Amino acid sequence: MELGLVGLGKMGGNMRERIREAGLTVIGYDRDQALSDSKDLADMVGQLTATDQPKVVWVMVPVQAIDPVITELSELLSPGDIVIDGGNSRWTDDTRRAAQLAEKGIKFVDCGVSGGVWGKENGYALMCGGDAETIGTLMPIFEALKPEGEFGFVHAGQVGAGHFTKMVHNGIEYAIMQAYAEGFELLEAADIVDSVPEAFDSWREGTVIRSWLLDLMVNALKEDTHLDKIRGYADDSGEGRWTVEAAIDLAVPVPAIAASLFARFASRQEDSPAMKAIAAMRNQFGGHAVKGAEDPSYASVPKGKPNS
Structure with missing residues (x-):
């Protein structure tokens, strides 16, 4: 499975490594080109070449940068593709962002992430909101990130439920x-x-x-x-x-x-x-x-x- 990951800071950079260790392909983008696998968002999306699955982009950026990133992604992705907001967004903003992407046929999942700088080693607790079909498509990514065992992941409910949790x-x-x-x-x-x-x-x-x-x-x-x-x-x-x-x-x-x-x-x-x-x-x-x-x-x- 392929994944684009926007934001490679303290959390995002470690998440990229943990997902790769699970055998998935991650193309990262960060404004700091020393950390980045791509020169910009368009280049990152272009490197997601699998034809048997939707393109998936996980956004891990500060709250003030989320809307500009999602707006740009809405022009780069295609119907059926998926955007995950893994930042500390306010849950009341999720419905608006989901509706913005839905106009282009793009699906949206909000995912609260806990684990801090220790997540790469211990795994991340994930709290997700979205429809069941989309969550099911993303499970290989969630399984790669969560701790081993029964706990550490919840499909909390509809869009917004992940960030609320x-x-x-x-x-x-x-x-x-x-x-x-x-x-x-x-x-x-x-x-x-x-x-x-x-x-x-x-x-x-x-x-x-x-x-x-x-x-x-x-x-x-x-x-x-x-x-x-x-x-x-x-x-x-x-x-x-x-x-x-x-x-x-x-x-x-x-x-x-x-x-x-x-x-x-x-x-x-x-x-x-x-x-x-x-x-x-x-x-x-x-x-x-x-x-x-x-x-x-x-x-x-x-x-x-x-x-x-």
Whole structure:
């Protein structure tokens, strides 16, 4: 099976390698030609030459670049071809994009992707929205990307359901990280506790709060015991806000998720130990740059300015 992949950054580049390791052909395109297998989108689509299957293009680009890419692809692809949006798109935009492509007879699937920079090795959790026939056509790609075994993939529902599910996943992630971070700050403040890293490490087996995020927190503490080298600042990339907004629209109470979102806003106003822990975990799973107190940009970040 052949696949075009647009966007070869931290996620997309590793996804390309994992798909290739499964024996599928991937033609990648990135504006950084050092990473790219093609000179532009037209060249990428032109290299998808199989005649016994639809052309499939997976888009892994920042939110602000998705519409221009999909518009260009709509002029390059043919009826029956498929576009997958694997970025962190807002689910409410999926219906519009699907309708835009449907005018040309092109099918659309939204797919939330979780796994961060570790996905190449561990596999990616995939949450997809679209019609069952199109999802079935794409299963060789999904099987290549997901972890081995029974779990790690869901056909969540109609178009938009994949990104909605991933949005809720990220909202839950916010709340879990916040709980670990607050626990870190409390342990750090208690003179009676001799080793906070060892305390976190002890929770990794046999406890009800063990998780991959806990493992990543332990990794961060082993690298920087008191998180002195990291700045207590954490952006919100959009999904947490959208989760809270959806909860308001549906009259569903999400106090823990809402509080964790507001805590990230607070991180832009002062250097909080809990926010150091949040920033450390984000760096561990997402490869986000660590901003230390010695970073010149530390003092120049606008205070209280939203970042979505």
